[in-house]
Amino acid sequence: MSLKFFFFHLMPYAALDPDYDKKYNAAWVTLPNSYYDPKIGHQLYNRYLDEIEYADALGWDGVCVNEHHQNAYGLMPIPGVMAGALSRRTKNSKIAVLGRALPLLNNPLVVAEEFAMLDNITGGRLVAGFVRGIGAEYHSWGANPAESHDRFHEAHDLIVQAWTQPGPTKFEGKYYHFEYVNCWPRPYQQPHPPIWIPSQGSRETIEWASHPDRKYTYLQTFSPVSALARFVKMYHEAAAKQGYQATNEQIGWSLPAYAAETDEIARREAKPHIEFFLNKLLRMPQEMLLPPGYISLASMKGILAAKRGISAGARTIDEVIEQGIFLCGSAKTICERLEKYREEIGFGYILPQMQFGTLPHELVTKSTEIFAKEIIPYFRAKAGAEKKSARARA
Amino acid sequence: MAGHESFETVTGCKIRMLRGGKGAPLLYLHGAGGGGIWLPFMEKLAEHFEVFAPEHPGYGDSDTPEWLDTVGDLAYFYLDFIRRFGLKDVTLVGSSLGGWTAAELAVRSCHDLKALVLSCPAGIHLKGVAKADLFLWAPEDTIRNMYFDQTIADQLLAVPLSDEQRMVIAKNRLTTAKLAWQPRLYNPHLHKWLHRISVPTLILWGDHDKLIPPAYGPAYQQLIPGSKLDVFKNCGHVPQTERTDEWVRRIVAFAREAA
Numbered sequence: 001m002s003l004k005f006f007f008f009h010l011m012p013y014a015a016l017d018p019d020y021d022k023k024y025n026a027a028w029v030t031l032p033n034s035y036y037d038p039k040i041g042h043q044l045y046n047r048y049l050d051e052i053e054y055a056d057a058l059g060w061d062g063v064c065v066n067e068h069h070q071n072a073y074g075l076m077p078i079p080g081v082m083a084g085a086l087s088r089r090t091k092n093s094k095i096a097v098l099g100r101a102l103p104l105l106n107n108p109l110v111v112a113e114e115f116a117m118l119d120n121i122t123g124g125r126l127v128a129g130f131v132r133g134i135g136a137e138y139h140s141w142g143a144n145p146a147e148s149h150d151r152f153h154e155a156h157d158l159i160v161q162a163w164t165q166p167g168p169t170k171f172e173g174k175y176y177h178f179e180y181v182n183c184w185p186r187p188y189q190q191p192h193p194p195i196w197i198p199s200q201g202s203r204e205t206i207e208w209a210s211h212p213d214r215k216y217t218y219l220q221t222f223s224p225v226s227a228l229a230r231f232v233k234m235y236h237e238a239a240a241k242q243g244y245q246a247t248n249e250q251i252g253w254s255l256p257a258y259a260a261e262t263d264e265i266a267r268r269e270a271k272p273h274i275e276f277f278l279n280k281l282l283r284m285p286q287e288m289l290l291p292p293g294y295i296s297l298a299s300m301k302g303i304l305a306a307k308r309g310i311s312a313g314a315r316t317i318d319e320v321i322e323q324g325i326f327l328c329g330s331a332k333t334i335c336e337r338l339e340k341y342r343e344e345i346g347f348g349y350i351l352p353q354m355q356f357g358t359l360p361h362e363l364v365t366k367s368t369e370i371f372a373k374e375i376i377p378y379f380r381a382k383a384g385a386e387k388k389s390a391r392a393r394a
Numbered sequence: 395m396a397g398h399e400s401f402e403t404v405t406g407c408k409i410r411m412l413r414g415g416k417g418a419p420l421l422y423l424h425g426a427g428g429g430g431i432w433l434p435f436m437e438k439l440a441e442h443f444e445v446f447a448p449e450h451p452g453y454g455d456s457d458t459p460e461w462l463d464t465v466g467d468l469a470y471f472y473l474d475f476i477r478r479f480g481l482k483d484v485t486l487v488g489s490s491l492g493g494w495t496a497a498e499l500a501v502r503s504c505h506d507l508k509a510l511v512l513s514c515p516a517g518i519h520l521k522g523v524a525k526a527d528l529f530l531w532a533p534e535d536t537i538r539n540m541y542f543d544q545t546i547a548d549q550l551l552a553v554p555l556s557d558e559q560r561m562v563i564a565k566n567r568l569t570t571a572k573l574a575w576q577p578r579l580y581n582p583h584l585h586k587w588l589h590r591i592s593v594p595t596l597i598l599w600g601d602h603d604k605l606i607p608p609a610y611g612p613a614y615q616q617l618i619p620g621s622k623l624d625v626f627k628n629c630g631h632v633p634q635t636e637r638t639d640e641w642v643r644r645i646v647a648f649a650r651e652a653a
Contacts (some may be wrong), residue, residue: 050624138575139530142575142578145575146571167582285530291529291571291575292529293572297565326492
């Protein structure tokens with residue numbers, strides 16, 4: 001069983017004045033953009049791109065960019081800009097765009113076109129992420145959260161049609177209607193790039209992603225390991241109910257991670273930065289996080305239980321390590337933890353968020369190298385050995 | 395006395411309705427916060443009218459029909475409702491989102507109406523005059539911001555909510571978002587057709603309305619020919635609760651004049 005490592009970056013505005021929360025209750029939607037300094041932003045963007053490119057040079061399986069709007073938490077409102085920059089500078093890694101937030105768009109054909117372009121430039125290194133965005137996005141972009149699920153499904157159908165049916169075709173939906181769906185360029189990968197569905201966990205999403213026509217890779221994002229276990233089980237059950245057995249390739253897990261020489265050093269070095277991430281960048285009131293309709297009335301209780309505590313009160317590094325929301329320690333500790341979780345829960349992709357909060361460049365680089373030199377090879381060797389013994393048995 | 399509760403099916407949608415009193419028909423359309431409770435102002439109106447107080451499709455104990463997408467859909471639904479109950483010479487009273495619905499209905503047809511009362515109605519947009527963002531209000535702010543007199547809010551907040559009530563609130567918010575998230579609380583085309591309203595129209599507003607600023611009162615009045623505007627001093631978005639007696643008195647007098 002192989003485990004693929006995808007370097008995940010949020011590109012936060014790390015220079016955010018930590019005292020902003022004395023005046024404002026969120027790092028999202030309503031936080032004035034006067035807190036943003038373009039000169040610092042210029043440096044951050046280029047530094048962050050360097051970090052992602054370095055991961056490719058070190059042999060990571062993939063790199064990820066992400067989409068969030070009007071906030072200090074993540075500075076990639078248009079992730080295709082980042083993916084475009086990376087498509088020429090990276091050579092081997094997959095590039096996963098974990099946007100795009102489909103229901104925010106008036107014309108989802110832009111995603112079909114943008115992703116097809118990236119797939120052509122990279123010769124098929126693109127992974128296409130489709131999300132609904134988090135609740136705050138619906139405030140920022142004025143998109144109706146009550147239509148979120150329906151628009152997501154319709155936009156998805158439109159994009160897949162644009163990629164797979166010889167054009168021009170017609171599309172006749174409730175929200176989108178096109179006389180000519182005729183995507184130039186066609187995607188490089190056939191029938192289309194792999195589709196990943198990042199989610200914070202909902203039954204509707206899992207049942208939809210696991211459908212035999214789709215079998216999309218489901219990514220559990222930033223949740224306690226217990227929630228990961230619950231939703232992976234739900235995915236397997238949904239697949240079984242639909243008549244097939246899901247594989248590890250259909251499951252991924254994304255969470256912040258930090259590796260250092262020892263557990264003690266890792267904890268000490270990561271502490272202020274992960275706590276900045278948790279308590280400053282993630283900060284927003286419940287009304288912003290969960291606008292009406294963003295989650296169905298039925299699954300509201302479930303998601304509240306899974307995420308309980310995540311935005312309530314000041315959080316500490318000890319808590320998030322304990323709950324398995326943050327992977328932190330020596331290479332040995334991280335390998336052991338990952339091994340244990342992988343055996344118990346089963347997943348084929350791990351997406352460590354290697355920069356979080358204010359974590360500075362030197363520490364990101366160090367941690368990225370430890371992953372590349374000690375952790376990733378450990379799992380590759382294991383997968384190689386398993387393959388060999390499977391062949392020997394056969 | 396409380397309103398008589400019944401479930402009615404109109405245009406394939408089952409709704410819950412409260413009904414009480416004797417006299418000419420008065421149809422009350424509730425706001426985004428929902429209906430379903432026989433409130434003191436209904437009791438007082440029922441001394442003069444036969445009051446019909448349905449819960450809108452998508453709210454409270456009423457079903458959410460497939461066809462419900464816009465406030466215009468609600469307006470057509472209530473035209474069907476009026477026909478279904480054979481109502482004539484209706485005094486149509488709408489509050490906030492219900493006021494918007496009433497205006498949309500009257501633009502489509504005033505045939506069975508006698509008078510129209512819009513209490514702090516949503517539905518139009520004035521450039522540069524922002525409505526508040528009710529979707530970012532915390533639950534307590536939502537109640538506090540409705541009233542000028544904070545003792546009313548204190549009383550409401552003193553009563554803890556059951557899980558059932560929380561689910562009703564979530565359902566009401568969901569339907570409100572569906573109808574009014576974008577464009578926020580208005581229909582960009584409604585203002586073009588308000589001149590079609592051909593029955594006597596009374597517009598009521600609180601001078602401390604935090605959700606829809608009182609500047610919307612004169613704007614509505616200018617758009618509806620011959621309409622009358624009354625503003626309550628030291629009153630918020632819910633004059634029917636904050637100024638029950640005056641609010642009812644004005645409606646009764648206005649309907650009498652319209653006769």
